[in-house]
Amino acid sequence: MANKRIDQPTGTETVGHEWDGIEELDTPLPRWWLWTFYLCILFALGYAIAYPAWPMLNGGTPGLLGWTSRGQLAKDMSVADQAHTSMREQLAMIPIERLADNSELMKQSIIGGRAAFRVNCSQCHGSGAAGSQTLGYPNLNDDDWLWGGDIKAIETTLFHGIRQHGDDQTRQSAMPPFDGVFKPGQLDALSAHVLSLSGKAKANPEGAALFEQNCMSCHGMNGEGGRNVGAPRLNDAIWLYGGTAADIQRQVQNPRMGEMPAWGGKLDPVTIKMLAAYVHSLGGGENFVEAAKDPAKQTNVSH
Numbered sequence: 001m002a003n004k005r006i007d008q009p010t011g012t013e014t015v016g017h018e019w020d021g022i023e024e025l026d027t028p029l030p031r032w033w034l035w036t037f038y039l040c041i042l043f044a045l046g047y048a049i050a051y052p053a054w055p056m057l058n059g060g061t062p063g064l065l066g067w068t069s070r071g072q073l074a075k076d077m078s079v080a081d082q083a084h085t086s087m088r089e090q091l092a093m094i095p096i097e098r099l100a101d102n103s104e105l106m107k108q109s110i111i112g113g114r115a116a117f118r119v120n121c122s123q124c125h126g127s128g129a130a131g132s133q134t135l136g137y138p139n140l141n142d143d144d145w146l147w148g149g150d151i152k153a154i155e156t157t158l159f160h161g162i163r164q165h166g167d168d169q170t171r172q173s174a175m176p177p178f179d180g181v182f183k184p185g186q187l188d189a190l191s192a193h194v195l196s197l198s199g200k201a202k203a204n205p206e207g208a209a210l211f212e213q214n215c216m217s218c219h220g221m222n223g224e225g226g227r228n229v230g231a232p233r234l235n236d237a238i239w240l241y242g243g244t245a246a247d248i249q250r251q252v253q254n255p256r257m258g259e260m261p262a263w264g265g266k267l268d269p270v271t272i273k274m275l276a277a278y279v280h281s282l283g284g285g286e287n288f289v290e291a292a293k294d295p296a297k298q299t300n301v302s303h
Contacts, residue, residue, distance in 0.1 A: 087112075091270045096155050099277060106277060113278025116271050120263070129282055133242050136258045143284035144238040147171045148227055150286045155276035161262030170262060173230025175255040178214070182252070186210055191248040197223035198237035201245075 003016040004026075012025045048054065051063040062068075087108050091099075099106050118127065124137045131139040143149065147157055157171055164170040182190065186206070193207025212221070219225055223234030237243060240258075241251055263272055279285070 088270045091273055096273050096276060097152055099151065099273070109274045109277035110281050112271070113274035113276070113281075116267070116275050117278055120267065121275070124260075129279070133239065136241055136256055138240055139238075140279050141283045142238055143286070144233060144236055145284070145286065146173075146225075146227065146230055146232055148286075149280075149284055151276050151280040154279050154285070155272060157260070158272045158275055158279075159262065159264040161264075162260040163257065164259065164262040167262045167264075171230060171260075174257065175218075175231075175251075177254050179253040181214075182210070187249045187252065188245070190215075190252065191245040194223065194234055194248050195243075195245065197235040200237060200243070 003018065004014055006013055007023070007025055010025060012027055014023045015026045017024050048061075049063070050065045051067055052060050053063065054061040087105070090102075090105055091109060094102065094105065099109060117125075117129070121129075124135075125131050125140055126137070129140040131137040138144075138146070145153070147153060147162075160167050160170045162171040163173075189204050189207035190210045191207070192201045192204040193211050195201035196203050196207075211219075218229055218231035219234050220231075225231045225233035232240065239247065241247055241256055263275075267275070
């Protein structure tokens with residue numbers, strides 16, 4: 001203290017310390033900084049009193065306001081659950097044919113259906129719903145539908161599955177095996193004719209005659225298919241098990257027919273409705289007018 005003095009160049013008092021001729025000035029802090037510091041202390045004390053702050057042996061101080069982050073999370077979750085419940089209640093009440101009339105509800109349905117698809121359907125159809133020709137899982141993005149592509153038909157397929165044992169309303173079709181029926185030359189002619197229906201090969205009169213005798217009753221004269229019996233369209237170059245001549249011949253001789261589980265007993269009706277909305281939105285969904293105008297798009301969609 002005795003060594004304190006006034007620094008002549010600055011007019012500021014020193015703190016009394018000196019190192020090799022270097023002295024420290026006792027420069028006061030700016031007032032605005034001091035007041036900010038004091039206000040921060042007051043705010044911290046108020047915060048510690050109002051909110052949970054001090055750890056105790058069996059918990060922590062609750063704070064005068066009684067607020068907790070867990071309580072806030074529970075409140076936010078409750079609000080979200082109420083909104084979700086309201087949406088599901090609306091979905092349960094609206095017929096799926098009228099879902100498109102409510103754009104907001106349709107939007108929420110597609111979002112919910114996307115989540116349900118990833119959990120229940122992506123294992124077979126893929127995360128992008130592109131399917132797999134190798135395994136016989138159909139691509140849900142295109143406009144080739146075996147039993148109907150309007151939203152009601154998709155819902156029915158989801159409810160009752162395809163060739164699902166124990167469900168008397170399941171989608172059902174069967175192609176008889178022609179193994180040993182055709183000679184090798186006839187198989188070549190028939191597969192060439194089938195490829196010609198989609199412009200992938202030249203017309204083959206012999207194959208056309210064989211097709212008319214054995215295939216036309218289900219697949220139609222021009223290969224347009226028939227949804228009333230689950231016969232696939234052959235004139236659009238979209239193939240479930242491959243579109244080469246060898247693939248077609250193998251399918252003719254020993255048909256492969258896949259199965260899809262009936263989700264009606266596994267998922268609730270609202271979730272199935274959301275799944276139908278999502279699949280319908282992928283790009284190949286049809287409307288009811290399309291199906292009514294095109295005989296090849298006729299399908300039985302009754303439950």
